[in-house]
Amino acid sequence: MSAPPRVLTVAGSDSGGGAGIQADLKTMLALGVHGMSVVTAVTAQNSLGVQGAWELPAEAVRAQYRSVVDDIGVQAIKTGMLASAELVEAVAELIGGTDAPAVVDPVGVSKHGDPLLAASALDSVRTKLLQVATVATPNLDEVAQLTGVLVESESGMAEAAAAVLSYGPRWVLIKGGHLPGDAVDLLTDGSEEHWLRAPRYDNRHTHGTGCTFASAIASQLAKGQTVPEAVAAAKEYVTGAIAAGFALGGGIGPVDHGWRFRADGGA
Numbered sequence: 001m002s003a004p005p006r007v008l009t010v011a012g013s014d015s016g017g018g019a020g021i022q023a024d025l026k027t028m029l030a031l032g033v034h035g036m037s038v039v040t041a042v043t044a045q046n047s048l049g050v051q052g053a054w055e056l057p058a059e060a061v062r063a064q065y066r067s068v069v070d071d072i073g074v075q076a077i078k079t080g081m082l083a084s085a086e087l088v089e090a091v092a093e094l095i096g097g098t099d100a101p102a103v104v105d106p107v108g109v110s111k112h113g114d115p116l117l118a119a120s121a122l123d124s125v126r127t128k129l130l131q132v133a134t135v136a137t138p139n140l141d142e143v144a145q146l147t148g149v150l151v152e153s154e155s156g157m158a159e160a161a162a163a164v165l166s167y168g169p170r171w172v173l174i175k176g177g178h179l180p181g182d183a184v185d186l187l188t189d190g191s192e193e194h195w196l197r198a199p200r201y202d203n204r205h206t207h208g209t210g211c212t213f214a215s216a217i218a219s220q221l222a223k224g225q226t227v228p229e230a231v232a233a234a235k236e237y238v239t240g241a242i243a244a245g246f247a248l249g250g251g252i253g254p255v256d257h258g259w260r261f262r263a264d265g266g267a
């Protein structure tokens with residue numbers, strides 16, 4: 001049997017299993033690729049928030065990355081929580097030296113508002129990490145932090161996209177999930193514009209949406225799709241996962257990474 005495409009996530013661990021490394025690996029399994037991980041930080045986290053976070057030394061991050069890339073190889077990479085300027089710079093350098101598309105989710109804070117990236121790392125994200133991204137996937141809060149552009153409606157998304165593209169990613173996906181109305185995102189490389197629209201589900205259990213979306217894009221890229229094809233397929237997957245999100249614990253539950261298996265009556 002031939003091996004499935006291989007996808008690497010470089011991200012933080014979410015002990016609650018809804019976001020971070022755990023969301024990424026579940027998404028990769030659901031989309032039929034072989035998921036691998038470089039852990040950047042460990043969080044003590046649940047449906048109520050982040051109770052603690054511990055960053056790994058840059059040396060441990062580099063060693064995990066080399067172990068995977070040098071032996072197994074990767075067809076796509078996804079980055080999530082990178083915690084500090086030192087880790088952002090180390091990861092940007094590693095990705096820059098690897099011949100695989102990279103989906104960069106510039107994670108800043110958790111859904112509960114807990115910081116997952118030091119303020120002192122923002123400049124490294126702007127000048128080092130975005131440059132090596134094939135697709136950058138900021139939400140509107142991350143757009144504001146990185147570029148100063150405040151988006152209050154769909155009409156502001158193109159300006160936000162141009163501001164992010166000025167830092168060098170090939171494509172940017174501006175996620176409008178935090179706006180009212182339909183869940184609308186804009187994908188552009190500065191010449192093509194693709195608007196992705198889905199119904200908004202009135203479901204508070206949306207922990208992990210951003211991680212899931214970015215990992216789904218990386219999985220589809222690893223299968224050989226173009227960026228617009230990969231983002232369209234990933235949008236369909238994340239929308240189904242949000243629609244099926246379920247309650248766990250006393251707060252915000254996770255999206256359902258296994259919704260397609262369950263829809264088929266399996267799992």
Ligand SMILES: Nc1ncnc2c1ncn2[C@@H]1O[C@H](COP(=O)(O)OP(=O)(O)OP(=O)(O)O)[C@@H](O)[C@H]1O
Nearest residue numbers: 139175176177178183184199200201208209210211
């Ligand atoms: N209630 C919802 N119903 C349908 N789609 C949604 C909903 N909320 C967000 N989305 C979509 O989910 C995807 C992720 O967007 P979002 O803006 O939530 O990312 P994010 O804030 O980075 O996620 P996270 O908070 O997990 O980091 C986008 O395609 C967005 O349009």
Ligand SMILES: Cc1ncc(COP(=O)(O)O)c(N)n1
Nearest residue numbers: 012013019020110111207208
């Ligand atoms: C380790 C880790 N990575 C990313 C997120 C963002 O996900 P969300 O915004 O849904 O909390 C998170 N909460 N934890």
